[in-house]
Amino acid sequence: xxxxxxxxxxxxxxxxxGHVRTPFYVRGKAGVIERVVGRFDNPEQLAYGRxxxxxxxxxxxxAQRDVFPDxxxxxxxxxxxxxxxxxxxx
Amino acid sequence: MSFKLPxxxxxxxxxxxxxxxxxxxxxxxxxxxxxxxTRAAKLDGEPLxxxxxxxxxxxxxxxxxxxxxxxxxxxxxxxxSLLLEKGVITTEELGNKLAEIDxxxxxx
Numbered sequence: 001x002x003x004x005x006x007x008x009x010x011x012x013x014x015x016x017x018g019h020v021r022t023p024f025y026v027r028g029k030a031g032v033i034e035r036v037v038g039r040f041d042n043p044e045q046l047a048y049g050r051x052x053x054x055x056x057x058x059x060x061x062x063a064q065r066d067v068f069p070d071x072x073x074x075x076x077x078x079x080x081x082x083x084x085x086x087x088x089x090x
Numbered sequence: 091m092s093f094k095l096p097x098x099x100x101x102x103x104x105x106x107x108x109x110x111x112x113x114x115x116x117x118x119x120x121x122x123x124x125x126x127x128t129r130a131a132k133l134d135g136e137p138l139x140x141x142x143x144x145x146x147x148x149x150x151x152x153x154x155x156x157x158x159x160x161x162x163x164x165x166x167x168x169x170x171s172l173l174l175e176k177g178v179i180t181t182e183e184l185g186n187k188l189a190e191i192d193x194x195x196x197x198x
Contacts, residue, residue, distance in 0.1 A: 017093045019146040024094050025101045047146035049136060049176075068101050 001084060003058055007033045010090040011060070011082060019047030022086045026078075030090045031062040034079055042083060056084040095149045096156040118162040121169075128169055133176060144168050 003009060013028035021043050035058070042053040064076035114122075131138040147168040149156065159167065173179045 015093055019142065019149075020093075023100045024098050043142045046140050046142035049140070049143060051136060 001088065002056060003033045003036070003084070003087065003089075005033050005035055008090040009033060009058075009060060009087045012086050012088055014086070019044050022082055023080065025067055026060075026062060026080050026082070029062055029067055031060040031066075031080075034059040034061040037081060040083075044083075057081055058084065058087065060087070096153040097145075097149045121162045121166045124169060125165055128173075133178070138176070138178070139169060139172050143172055147171050 008030065009032070010030045011022060011026050011028060015027070037057040037059055039054045040057050041051050042055045045051070045053040059079050059081050062078045062080065063074070064071040064078050065074060067078055125139075125144075128139040129137060129141075144165070148164045151159070151164070151167070155167075156164075170179075170184070174181060174184070
């Protein structure tokens with residue numbers, strides 16, 4: 001699935017074994033595509049010595065309060081770079 | 091059952107970050123040099139050891155080792171593990187070399 005800047009997305013709440021680069025604290029959280037970063041080799045495969053599995057990488061912006069409820073300011077945000085297979089439309 | 095590994099601690103209390111600078115020891119510089127060699131070398135057309143493989147191995151050490159080992163201790167352990175996994179060195183060769191160094195250091 002591909003996304004454009006400004007689209008609302010949700011990080012898939014998956015918890016598999018493996019070399020996952022999607023932090024636990026954003027899994028299941030909703031955010032907005034801040035930018036399309038580009039296509040890169042999937043680190044989940046590179047970690048086991050296999051290259052060639054290219055995936056689109058997105059920078060996703062979250063309201064910090066959505067991620068950590070005790071955040072003092074409603075304006076604070078967190079940006080996390082997340083691969084396409086971890087995102088779905090929100 | 092959670093597969094949350096010890097590195098993935100965003101949002102948790104983890105104490106202050108130690109920002110003190112320190113000079114590197116000679117053995118640490120050697121570990122750094124070995125890392126550069128394993129990054130540049132190829133095995134079957136692929137980099138011998140990628141950074142992703144290093145991270146995967148270090149994150150798999152378990153919480154106690156992940157939190158207790160120093161930066162370059164993690165590096166040398168991870169490289170040793172990956173070189174064994176890839177068949178570049180054998181456990182027998184590693185054991186023999188360690189015994190040889192022990193003998194040399196103790197002067198016997």
